[in-house]
Amino acid sequence: xxxxxxxxxxxxxxxxxxxxGPAEAGPAHTxxxxxxxxxxxxxxxxxxxxxxASSAKSRPDGLPWIKEADVQRESDALGSGFVRFLxxxxxxxxxxxxxxxxYLAQVAERVRWYGTRGYRVMLDLHQDVYGxxxxxxxxxxWATENEGLPVAEQGQWELKYIEPGxxxxxDNFWGTRTASRxxxxxxxAAWAHVAARFADDPAVLGYDLMNEPFGGSVxxxxxxxGPLAALYRRTIAAIRKVDHDSWIFVEPEAVSANWGxxxxxxxxxxxxxxxPEARIAYAPHLYPLPMDLGGGYTGDAGKWVDRTLTSWRExxxxxxxxxxxxVLIGEYGxxxxxxxxxxxxxxxxxxxxxxxxxxxxxxxxxxxWAPWDQNLKPTALLPVLDRPEPRVIAGDPVxxxxxxxxxxxxxxxxxxxxxxxxxxxxLPARFFPRGGVVAGDGSAGVWNANSRTLHVASGSGGTxxxxxxPRA
Ligand code: IDC
Numbered sequence: 001x002x003x004x005x006x007x008x009x010x011x012x013x014x015x016x017x018x019x020x021g022p023a024e025a026g027p028a029h030t031x032x033x034x035x036x037x038x039x040x041x042x043x044x045x046x047x048x049x050x051x052x053a054s055s056a057k058s059r060p061d062g063l064p065w066i067k068e069a070d071v072q073r074e075s076d077a078l079g080s081g082f083v084r085f086l087x088x089x090x091x092x093x094x095x096x097x098x099x100x101x102x103y104l105a106q107v108a109e110r111v112r113w114y115g116t117r118g119y120r121v122m123l124d125l126h127q128d129v130y131g132x133x134x135x136x137x138x139x140x141x142w143a144t145e146n147e148g149l150p151v152a153e154q155g156q157w158e159l160k161y162i163e164p165g166x167x168x169x170x171d172n173f174w175g176t177r178t179a180s181r182x183x184x185x186x187x188x189a190a191w192a193h194v195a196a197r198f199a200d201d202p203a204v205l206g207y208d209l210m211n212e213p214f215g216g217s218v219x220x221x222x223x224x225x226g227p228l229a230a231l232y233r234r235t236i237a238a239i240r241k242v243d244h245d246s247w248i249f250v251e252p253e254a255v256s257a258n259w260g261x262x263x264x265x266x267x268x269x270x271x272x273x274x275x276p277e278a279r280i281a282y283a284p285h286l287y288p289l290p291m292d293l294g295g296g297y298t299g300d301a302g303k304w305v306d307r308t309l310t311s312w313r314e315x316x317x318x319x320x321x322x323x324x325x326x327v328l329i330g331e332y333g334x335x336x337x338x339x340x341x342x343x344x345x346x347x348x349x350x351x352x353x354x355x356x357x358x359x360x361x362x363x364x365x366x367x368x369w370a371p372w373d374q375n376l377k378p379t380a381l382l383p384v385l386d387r388p389e390p391r392v393i394a395g396d397p398v399x400x401x402x403x404x405x406x407x408x409x410x411x412x413x414x415x416x417x418x419x420x421x422x423x424x425x426x427l428p429a430r431f432f433p434r435g436g437v438v439a440g441d442g443s444a445g446v447w448n449a450n451s452r453t454l455h456v457a458s459g460s461g462g463t464x465x466x467x468x469x470p471r472a
Contacts, residue, residue, distance in 0.1 A: 047358030049082030062091030115203025170216030206247030212254035221264035260312035297340030333362035
């Protein structure tokens with residue numbers, strides 16, 4: 001049972017929802033049985049942020065374009081509490097078995113830029129089209145065994161995935177050719193090295209094991225339940241030896257989960273234990289095919305996008321339930337000049353809220369996809385992404401909703417055993433210029449004017465329901 005359905009039942013039974021908003025209000029939700037990504041105080045996280053950054057793929061140093069001032073600007077403009085941070089295997093392990101700790105130190109410095117501003121960071125070991133030797137990014141040359149097969153440039157970058165050299169490099173990586181050596185051992189060990197470096201970094205929430213896995217000549221269930229699951233199990237085991245607590249995010253095969261088709265990813269046990277102890281999260285991407293092909297959110301393309309959203313949600317929830325995992329949409333996004341683009345982004349955000357899932361928009365690279373242009377000037381996307389919401393909920397979330405008309409953010413939760421600390425809500429300047437006041441079963445605590453986050457303290461019994469409105 002999805003958390004929305006359970007929530008509706010509970011809401012009716014307990015008459016909990018104080019705000020029943022108009023059609024454009026945020027959805028209301030309930031948490032019975034729903035799994036959340038949690039922080040080290042056991043609080044549920046509502047993760048919202050951007051991917052940083054595509055530019056890391058092509059720069060020799062494997063680092064994103066940002067300076068610390070850009071992180072400050074993002075924090076001021078968006079107050080994001082979350083970032084999906086791209087790293088590159090070629091930089092982590094430039095020679096077989098040799099790790100570049102100088103690179104990881106530079107990553108750690110950037111993680112600190114985010115961490116000091118209240119962000120939680122997910123490290124994403126990114127690849128597209130395997131690696132630079134086959135005209136992609138991610139894997140080091142020494143780990144790219146394309147056996148001399150070619151890769152032709154393609155206008156549509158995804159088409160390079162089915163070039164002979166790319167397919168061969170993947171087949172050798174996955175070990176699905178008899179002659180291939182064990183590159184997966186390197187991959188798992190590289191992750192263990194990264195995890196050992198960041199295990200005690202409080203800003204690092206977890207690790208996204210592989211961006212958009214592609215099976216080479218082995219596709220679909222044979223790939224996901226076969227070599228992909230095997231690599232995940234091996235990597236999870238390697239990470240857990242050095243990092244007991246961080247979240248581990250797994251992605252499905254991108255073709256075709258990105259388009260709303262089923263994933264066959266099997267259950268992946270966490271050495272921490274099954275059930276509530278486990279910290280495996282599911283981080284699929286969402287790119288409806290008409291948009292991959294350059295269509296917008298209008299006309300026939302728009303209809304197909306809507307159908308995709310429906311099936312994508314259904315398939316994602318099915319897979320997440322099988323994995324016993326909370327959901328984070330690790331990437332979604334489009335060229336915001338396309339017709340209907342902003343409506344699409346708002347729709348995905350509403351769907352994610354309704355699913356109790358986090359989101360990382362693709363991406364923060366200045367340009368027509370981002371909330372800022374080439375001159376770092378905010379675009380019309382910015383206010384679509386920048387909305388009042390709870391960031392951290394000190395218990396089992398029951399409901400949250402933003403009602404723009406009455407300028408009310410309502411949040412309710414059930415205090416749960418072992419959960420420490422306050423609920424924290426993000427209050428953007430354009431609705432809450434002087435912060436917020438709290439009504440209901442809680443009281444306003446610390447207001448951080450920099451991150452625009454208000455702490456909400458509450459008692460420990462029953463269900464807590466609070467309403468936050470702008471301070472006069
Ligand atoms: C895209 C970048 C683009 C780059 C391409 C190939 O926006 O500039 O040429 O990668 O590296 C994904 C990928 C993500 C893509 C993104 C948008 O995970 O790396 O970035 N996308 O195309 N999957 C579906 C879409």
